[in-house]
Amino acid sequence: MKNNRFAITALILTMTLLATACGTLQLEVESAGDIATPQDSSNQVMIPEPPADIVQPTVPTSEPQAQRVVFEQLGISLEIPPELYVKKEPLVKYEDQSKLQGYLFHIQNYGYPGGPSSGSFQMYGHLQYNLQPITWERFIEIQDDSQGMYEYITPIEINGLKGYDAQFAGQRNRYVYTFYLQGQVLTIAVADPTPENKARSDEIIATLQYDPAGFTNDSQMMLVNDPAQLYQVLLPEDWDYSFQSTIGTQLSSLEASSPDLEVIVDDEVEGPHGNVYYKQGISLHIQVIDDDSLQFNPGWPDQRQYGVYFNGILGTVYVFREPSTAEGELQSVSVTHEGRSYLLRFGYAEDADLYTIDRIISNFIITPEEFYPTP
8 A cells, every 4th residue: 555646646647548549448347246244143233343454535524514715815714605606716917926916706606617607696706916005094985975876885894804885876786895905905796686696695795704814915826837838837836846757749747736645545455456545635747748639538437527718728627536536536637739638637635625726727828928927
């Protein structure tokens, strides 16, 4: 039994590429069949303890619960009902990727992978970091309604954070909350402007918590340039990464991982493959292949897939589990461009931060004219 970081990602991706090149890879797993359960003399069922060296998967809770979501660089968090989808979009400054120029987020009942493209509820948050800071007195002046902009405007304070609750007048009569964050203004708008949506957003806003120490314009990302200038990607600044040697039609190979990554490979189980347990963290393998005809669809049962754009170029995301995935999940992102195939392969634990994966995907650039300038 081994605890590997980079090696397991390379092994799994190599199997995927072989399956792609040689046809569909089929693995048959024998059924365990009916297993007799031992009983003692009192006819009570005796459940044997598993051997100490067998890795047991972590069993996730089945009942969906409201989740407290942290919007890191804003220093705020909110409790989000399980039926709503959250998308966080820290906007990296073009000239200096270590800083943010703004922060967007959406809380909505649509737009999630595999879900409907439109819906009836959205909270849209926005803060601009690169504006001149204002005083609290100026913030109050901005809310002045002498020109009749609002149907109503009311001062509010949520867990120590002060601001206003308002509704715009006119055709775009959306509800809006504004908060004063260390000289900047956080705006959270609500659509559609119905009483039901207002009540729902009030419940979410009531859970708002603010940590002033968390407010920062640091992007917490680092720019990684492919040596062959085939792509750029922004990775979390505390991740490890290294470029690997390539063979054959491989043009580039990068392995990266979060600092808490723990992957256990159990090779001692019976059957055609070992078991892989993603206990915590995220692994990433990026490959560029000099062939745009490769099909990276894993083709496993119950996999989910949806489209994603890289600088206007359509790619595909596959979320799945392989027979060897005893714990955790896999995500494969593929896109072709100018005769090459690009593949991003993630392996991660059940409780891994999926927002980190989304952020890496959204900051993967394959078109040179869109490259960030190198510091």
